[in-house]
Amino acid sequence: xxxxxxxxxxxxxxxxxxxxxxxxxxxxxxxxxxxxxxxxxxxxxxxxxxxxxxxxxxxxxxxxxxxxxxxxxxxxxxxxxxxxxxxxxxxxxxxxxxxxxxxxxxxxxxxxxxxxxxxxxxxxxxxxxxxxxxxxxxxxxxxxxxxxxxxxxxxxxxxxxxxxxxxxxxxxxxxxxxxxxxxxxxxxxxxxxxxxxxxxxxxxxxxxxxxxxxxxxxxxxxxxxxxxxxxxxxxxxxxxxxxxxxxxxxxxxxxxxxxxxxxxxxxxxxxxxxxxxxxxxxxxxxxxxxxxxxxxxxxxxxxxxxxxxxxxxxxxxxxxxxxxxxxxxxx
Numbered sequence: 001x002x003x004x005x006x007x008x009x010x011x012x013x014x015x016x017x018x019x020x021x022x023x024x025x026x027x028x029x030x031x032x033x034x035x036x037x038x039x040x041x042x043x044x045x046x047x048x049x050x051x052x053x054x055x056x057x058x059x060x061x062x063x064x065x066x067x068x069x070x071x072x073x074x075x076x077x078x079x080x081x082x083x084x085x086x087x088x089x090x091x092x093x094x095x096x097x098x099x100x101x102x103x104x105x106x107x108x109x110x111x112x113x114x115x116x117x118x119x120x121x122x123x124x125x126x127x128x129x130x131x132x133x134x135x136x137x138x139x140x141x142x143x144x145x146x147x148x149x150x151x152x153x154x155x156x157x158x159x160x161x162x163x164x165x166x167x168x169x170x171x172x173x174x175x176x177x178x179x180x181x182x183x184x185x186x187x188x189x190x191x192x193x194x195x196x197x198x199x200x201x202x203x204x205x206x207x208x209x210x211x212x213x214x215x216x217x218x219x220x221x222x223x224x225x226x227x228x229x230x231x232x233x234x235x236x237x238x239x240x241x242x243x244x245x246x247x248x249x250x251x252x253x254x255x256x257x258x259x260x261x262x263x264x265x266x267x268x269x270x271x272x273x274x275x276x277x278x279x280x281x282x283x284x285x286x287x288x289x290x291x292x293x294x295x296x297x298x299x300x301x302x303x304x305x306x307x308x309x310x311x312x313x314x315x316x317x318x319x320x321x322x323x324x325x326x327x328x329x330x331x
Contacts (some may be wrong), residue, residue, distance in 0.1 A: 002064070010175060014063060014064075014169050015060065015068070018055075018056050019056060019072055019076065021056075022056035023080075025055060026053075027083070030084065032050065036050075046146055046150060048080070048086065049147070049150035052157060053073070053098065054122045054159075055158050056069070057073035058158075058162050060073075061101070061102030062108070063170075063177060069102035070099050073098025074094065077091050086133070093129050097122065101121050101122055109182050114162075115159055119155045123151045123152050123155035124151075130151070134147060174285050175285075176285060180284065181226060181286065184283070191277060192232065194239060198239055199248050200248070201247030202242060204247070206233070210228045213227040222328075230291075233278070233290065234274075234294045235274070237271055237275070237276075241269075260306040260307035261318055268320070271291065271321060275291055286330070289327065289331050293323070293331045295321040296325035297322075303319060
């Protein structure tokens with residue numbers, strides 16, 4: 001279903017680390033619940049409410065995808081079910097919480113939205129499920145207010161852990177989310193400010209392309225945030241020689257006294273220059289891919305034809321972009 005995950009060692013490592021961390025958190029939570037249960041007289045049958053069962057599904061759903069999150073959450077729930085009583089309830093609880101939490105956080109575009117959506121989903125779904133379970137076995141009167149307190153406490157703790165883990169995973173494994181990419185759409189980003197001042201034509205061109213790319217991505221079911229942010233930075237490499245690109249030339253032809261081959265080299269070099277700027281400003285992987293791949297291996301046809309018509313002995317390779325070709329629909 002997701003071959004791109006298999007091809008990405010970073011995502012495989014992150015997936016394994018998330019699942020193992022979730023299992024360890026569950027063990028810790030079971031021990032903590034046993035200790036707190038004796039002090040506060042919490043019914044032992046409610047032990048599964050203390051598990052941060054939404055930790056892995058929300059993380060994986062945000063970083064990788066909902067299907068992967070659902071199956072990972074189900075696996076974690078099955079393992080956790082061996083830790084206490086009411087095992088059937090635990091499996092059902094884990095499956096429903098995994099499905100709904102990973103699905104609900106999918107559209108979140110900022111960390112604030114993720115916090116509130118994740119917290120509300122975890123708390124409300126947990127409350128609803130435990131009330132149904134207790135009502136079915138006739139123990140609703142005996143559990144008092146714990147079905148409403150535990151989900152709130154666990155929900156807050158889980159979503160705080162999720163946001164902390166997101167920061168570590170995005171930094172350590174070069175992964176991205178819609179939230180982190182959206183931070184780069186701030187027009188006060190230093191690289192965008194430099195484009196506004198030194199290459200205003202390229203900056204305006206990038207704004208227009210970003211709006212077009214976002215609309216196109218929405219129309220075909222691709223990721224509009226990734227397309228828009230990638231388009232904002234795709235031509236950043238033109239900053240090295242902005243006056244040699246039409247949109248910044250003010251009507252002056254800087255290529256008039258240059259050979260076609262040298263002109264083509266300046267044009268195609270904006271990919272290499274863009275990648276150097278991407279490393280300098282620590283841009284995320286999808287943005288780097290947009291810079292590197294947006295021309296693919298296209299031919300700089302105008303200068304190629306100019307050289308060919310002049311009778312010059314040329315190689316087509318000297319007039320092509322280095323590639324690679326775009327690897328994703330967004331790029």
